[in-house]
Amino acid sequence: MATAYSAALMAKLPAKIPFPHPHLLGIEGLLADDISRLLDLSESYVEQNRQANKKRSLLQGRTVINLFFENSTRTRTSFELACKRLGADAINMSVATSAIKKGETLLDTAMTLNAMHPDVLVVRHPHSGAVKLLSEKVTCAVINAGDGSHEHPTQALLDALTIRRRKKRLQGLRVAICGDVLHSRVARSNIHLLNTMGASVRVVAPETLLPIGIERMGVERFHNMAQGLEGCDIVMMLRLQHERMNGSFIPSSKEYFHFFGLDAAKLANAKPDALILHPGPMNRGVEIDSEVADDIGRSAIHEQVEMGVAVRMACLDVLVGPTASDRKAAS
Amino acid sequence: MTASGKRTAYVNARLLDPASGRDGPGALLTEGTQILDLGPDLFADGVPEGIEQVDCNGHCLAPGLVDGRVQLREPGGEHEETIATAGLAAAAGGVTTMLCLPNTQPVIDGVALVELVKRRAQEANLVNIHPYGALTKGLAGEQIAEMGLLAEAGAIAFTDGTATVCNPMTFRRALNYARSFDLLLVQHPEDPDLAKDGAMNEGELATRLGLPGIPTVAETILVERDLALLASTGGRLHIAHLSTKDAVAAIRQAKARGLAVTCETAPPYFALNETAVGDYRTFAKLSPPLRSEEDRLAILEGLRDGTIDAIASDHAPHDQDSKRLPFVQAENGIVGLETLLPLTLELFHNGTLPLLRALETVTCAPARIFRLNAGTLAKGEPADLVLFDLKKPGKIDVEKFRSKSKNSPFDGRPVQGRVLQTVAAGRTIFARKN
Numbered sequence: 001m002a003t004a005y006s007a008a009l010m011a012k013l014p015a016k017i018p019f020p021h022p023h024l025l026g027i028e029g030l031l032a033d034d035i036s037r038l039l040d041l042s043e044s045y046v047e048q049n050r051q052a053n054k055k056r057s058l059l060q061g062r063t064v065i066n067l068f069f070e071n072s073t074r075t076r077t078s079f080e081l082a083c084k085r086l087g088a089d090a091i092n093m094s095v096a097t098s099a100i101k102k103g104e105t106l107l108d109t110a111m112t113l114n115a116m117h118p119d120v121l122v123v124r125h126p127h128s129g130a131v132k133l134l135s136e137k138v139t140c141a142v143i144n145a146g147d148g149s150h151e152h153p154t155q156a157l158l159d160a161l162t163i164r165r166r167k168k169r170l171q172g173l174r175v176a177i178c179g180d181v182l183h184s185r186v187a188r189s190n191i192h193l194l195n196t197m198g199a200s201v202r203v204v205a206p207e208t209l210l211p212i213g214i215e216r217m218g219v220e221r222f223h224n225m226a227q228g229l230e231g232c233d234i235v236m237m238l239r240l241q242h243e244r245m246n247g248s249f250i251p252s253s254k255e256y257f258h259f260f261g262l263d264a265a266k267l268a269n270a271k272p273d274a275l276i277l278h279p280g281p282m283n284r285g286v287e288i289d290s291e292v293a294d295d296i297g298r299s300a301i302h303e304q305v306e307m308g309v310a311v312r313m314a315c316l317d318v319l320v321g322p323t324a325s326d327r328k329a330a331s
Numbered sequence: 332m333t334a335s336g337k338r339t340a341y342v343n344a345r346l347l348d349p350a351s352g353r354d355g356p357g358a359l360l361t362e363g364t365q366i367l368d369l370g371p372d373l374f375a376d377g378v379p380e381g382i383e384q385v386d387c388n389g390h391c392l393a394p395g396l397v398d399g400r401v402q403l404r405e406p407g408g409e410h411e412e413t414i415a416t417a418g419l420a421a422a423a424g425g426v427t428t429m430l431c432l433p434n435t436q437p438v439i440d441g442v443a444l445v446e447l448v449k450r451r452a453q454e455a456n457l458v459n460i461h462p463y464g465a466l467t468k469g470l471a472g473e474q475i476a477e478m479g480l481l482a483e484a485g486a487i488a489f490t491d492g493t494a495t496v497c498n499p500m501t502f503r504r505a506l507n508y509a510r511s512f513d514l515l516l517v518q519h520p521e522d523p524d525l526a527k528d529g530a531m532n533e534g535e536l537a538t539r540l541g542l543p544g545i546p547t548v549a550e551t552i553l554v555e556r557d558l559a560l561l562a563s564t565g566g567r568l569h570i571a572h573l574s575t576k577d578a579v580a581a582i583r584q585a586k587a588r589g590l591a592v593t594c595e596t597a598p599p600y601f602a603l604n605e606t607a608v609g610d611y612r613t614f615a616k617l618s619p620p621l622r623s624e625e626d627r628l629a630i631l632e633g634l635r636d637g638t639i640d641a642i643a644s645d646h647a648p649h650d651q652d653s654k655r656l657p658f659v660q661a662e663n664g665i666v667g668l669e670t671l672l673p674l675t676l677e678l679f680h681n682g683t684l685p686l687l688r689a690l691e692t693v694t695c696a697p698a699r700i701f702r703l704n705a706g707t708l709a710k711g712e713p714a715d716l717v718l719f720d721l722k723k724p725g726k727i728d729v730e731k732f733r734s735k736s737k738n739s740p741f742d743g744r745p746v747q748g749r750v751l752q753t754v755a756a757g758r759t760i761f762a763r764k765n
Contacts, residue, residue, distance in 0.1 A: 205511075206507075206508055206511040207507035207508060207510045207511045207564075208504050208507045208508045208511070223510070223511035223512070224511075246474060247467070247468055247473065247474020247475050247476075248474065248475075248504070249504065249508075250475075250508070251468070251474070251475050251476055251477040251478065251479075251480075251508075252477055254477070254480070255477040255478075255479050255480050258479065258480060259479050259512075
């Protein structure tokens with residue numbers, strides 16, 4: 001299905017993709033147009049990634065540094081592939097080998113790397129706001145690959161792309177975000193994006209995992225999966241970290257799964273064609289039952305991973321691709 | 332069940348129902364486990380054939396008592412009390428529903444333990460027993476217990492029993508978590524650091540006796556803290572066995588602000604003061620401790636103005652070995668199932684409370700707090716009844732207690748009012764001989 005619609009879309013794409021921001025630090029502050037155009041561009045890369053020859057030379061000569069202060073497998077790999085498929089040189093730096101371990105501050109590390117003239121820094125950091133702080137000190141573009149419990153914009157974009165391809169729209173959809181919203185940057189970015197695009201969002205979790213004031217971000221709170229999932233088009237599950245499971249935020253993974261784990265019975269409250277998303281990695285038997293996680297008709301979990309590469313290619317493109325360069329030269 | 336159940340008519344009674352305000356002569360008809368009808372005109376023309384008749388001789392027929400705070404000691408402490416002996420004591424005391432604390436061995440912090448207590452209660456086949464679930468795992472005060480699963484299994488509310496949940500973060504998260512499931516938390520309000528090593532109320536008497544004191548602020552600070560936490564989270568909180576003037580004042584203010592808080596006291600806190608400790612009487616050693624006369628009067632005022640919703644026995648059986656010790660080393664607590672009604676009726680006899688209000692504190696008020704289908708005389712309600720002689724004078728005699736333990740400071744106390752008959756689920760479970 002993607003092939004047919006992608007060709008038509010390619011023809012409609014503007015030659016230049018305006019993206020009026022030097023960095024991608026979060027979804028908050030992006031306009032619906034910014035988001036739509038990023039998703040449109042991503043569509044073209046979905047197509048490219050399915051060809052035998054996946055590589056283009058759009059970013060030839062550009063250098064991208066993936067700077068990860070927190071462990072990551074899928075996001076880092078996804079960014080690395082996105083770079084390579086656009087012809088850029090990608091360097092991975094993880095915290096285990098970085099100078100931070102030797103006592104260097106975040107900003108000194110940033111300045112050191114900046115002196116090597118990268119074109120993009122892709123940064124993940126365990127503390128909220130750290131990526132923005134870094135972006136203020138460097139002369140290259142910065143992509144936030146997740147900062148603390150704040151934002152994870154490329155995850156929200158890939159979720160949106162997955163939903164839009166399956167449901168053909170975002171506007172008017174009812175989306176339930178379920179689980180550890182309190183600690184989740186994925187939830188916050190998704191709430192911003194979905195609200196901007198006209199979807200209606202609800203969060204479902206025990207009160208201990210719902211942050212104070214979340215309803216002021218434009219969501220409805222629910223403590224009950226059956227009520228929260230009622231009539232939903234999209235069920236977005238969040239990962240529950242192991243250290244939160246034993247009595248601090250919830251009593252046990254057993255109790256959590258019983259009341260908040262997504263299984264067929266709870267899913268039956270959503271629309272019959274409701275789509276299941278999960279940012280991964282999944283805790284089977286904690287927040288999601290294998291029966292629904294592996295249901296290819298309902299679960300878009302693997303599709304999300306595929307969309308991730310395309311979305312990250314689009315983000316690199318609009319920030320430092322030829323289009324962006326033209327724009328910067330013109331301005 | 333009801334359609335085929337046995338019918339019993341209680342005639343010539345003084346019907347007392349605090350929930351509806353009923354107080355007057357009449358009759359009541361039970362069928363099976365339920366109340367089928369009641370009123371002043373029922374059986375005015377006599378009781379038809381085939382219905383068993385109980386002549387109440389003008390005595391008081393009220394809802395069976397609901398005791399919101401009982402320690403059953405089973406499993407793990409069967410030498411002090413069992414579910415069966417506590418059931419006999421409850422029946423003799425007019426109590427038809429009791430809530431048991433989770434501080435057993437092992438602790439009631441898992442579904443299997445809730446099911447065990449429920450099964451043992453069914454086997455004892457006397458009064459209704461609803462277990463509390465542990466608020467934190469092992470009552471250790473750190474990790475919140477599986478409240479959702481425990482509630483599904485039948486736990487009625489959540490508490491750490493005679494231990495306070497001190498860590499404010501744990502208690503706040505517990506309030507939040509419980510709110511997700513609309514569950515009630517119950518706190519034993521005593522700051523353990525302030526109460527540490529204390530044996531009786533702090534003050535002149537403790538000083539004269541040379542006993543380490545527990546200040547009233549140990550209770551006040553915890554009550555005020557929990558009220559502040561409740562205000563920040565929402566949810567439902569019940570505070571157990573109030574003993575101090577300042578705590579009553581704090582709850583009065585919180586209720587005026589609209590907080591969803593309820594509280595109870597226990598008979599020793601309105602019937603005795605710290606002087607009962609007298610010459611190191613360990614039977615008067617309680618947690619919280621018996622307080623000053625000023626505090627006792629404030630408890631009475633709290634009962635009068637409704638700040639204190641309910642009275643629970645706080646039944647805490649202990650064997651002789653736990654009490655026959657130097658005061659500091661003796662266990663806390665007294666048995667209370669068999670003295671709950673006469674001591675509550677004291678509040679009527681001494682003019683503190685109207686009769687219906689006194690009864691309310693041990694019937695429909697606790698039933699409302701714990702959302703139990705109990706504590707009222709009305710059509711369709713469970714046939715849980717107590718028939719008592721309001722005026723009959725007598726003395727409390729611990730040797731006649733059905734409870735396995737006899738640790739009561741009220742032995743020999745003259746009281747008025749005694750239970751004649753107790754009916755649970757339509758079945759007579761206690762009837763006084765002579």
